[in-house]
Amino acid sequence: MQELWTKLAARAGLALDQQQAALLGRYLDLLLEANRRMNLTRIRDRAAAEVQHVGDALTLLPFLPAGPHRLADVGSGGGVPGIPLAIVRPDVAVTLIESTQKKARFLRDAAGALGLANVTVIADRAENLAPGRFDAVVARAVAPLEDLVRWCLPLLRPGGRLLAMKGPRVNEELPAAIRACRKLGGGAPVVHPAPLPGAEDHVIVEVNRGPIPASSHR
Numbered sequence: 001m002q003e004l005w006t007k008l009a010a011r012a013g014l015a016l017d018q019q020q021a022a023l024l025g026r027y028l029d030l031l032l033e034a035n036r037r038m039n040l041t042r043i044r045d046r047a048a049a050e051v052q053h054v055g056d057a058l059t060l061l062p063f064l065p066a067g068p069h070r071l072a073d074v075g076s077g078g079g080v081p082g083i084p085l086a087i088v089r090p091d092v093a094v095t096l097i098e099s100t101q102k103k104a105r106f107l108r109d110a111a112g113a114l115g116l117a118n119v120t121v122i123a124d125r126a127e128n129l130a131p132g133r134f135d136a137v138v139a140r141a142v143a144p145l146e147d148l149v150r151w152c153l154p155l156l157r158p159g160g161r162l163l164a165m166k167g168p169r170v171n172e173e174l175p176a177a178i179r180a181c182r183k184l185g186g187g188a189p190v191v192h193p194a195p196l197p198g199a200e201d202h203v204i205v206e207v208n209r210g211p212i213p214a215s216s217h218r
Helices: 002-010 018-034 048-060 081-087 100-112 145-155 170-183
Strands: 069-074 093-097 121-122 134-140 156-166 190-193 202-208
Touching: 002 018, 002 048, 018 081, 018 100, 048 081, 069 081, 069 145, 081 093, 081 100, 081 121, 093 100, 093 156, 093 202, 100 121, 145 156, 145 170, 145 202, 170 202
Parallel strands: 069 093, 069 134, 093 121, 134 156
Antiparallel strands: 156 202, 190 202
């Protein structure tokens, strides 16, 4: 499976080294082992997890800002996509936001076991955090796109980007998301195809945050 991971990293102009590949594999070991004790993922097969967790996360790489930046993974759950991104992009400060305490504990333990000094875990809801903290926010399998826009756009600095991972129902979610973007000062959502083996309808929806609307200051 390293061949797929290497190919996905190469789409972003990155070379996946052996140490990073080993860390990605070790992360899956930790995730699947912990999943026996708590509900972190419905995917229990290792081969499927290599594609649907790590491979899925790495499809975001071409859409991340270049150079060091601050990234939040909202509703991180078992750490996807935030932990794989932190492994492959050690220059990025990754904050994993997860309100369920036992999942947040797993995330802290996993980041420590993997030696990921660029990972911080916040056990809280995204809407409770101070606004304008991040250059990019990513989210997967958390909520409808409209809700993600409402929760995530305020976390972004002006010019930052929301990257939401979606599937075949994205077109149903777009009209409400567009209305939310207009209200909150976000740009029009852009849908990027990001196919994976067995998930050819996988897409990434990008929403850029513009200047803060004047109405928000009232």
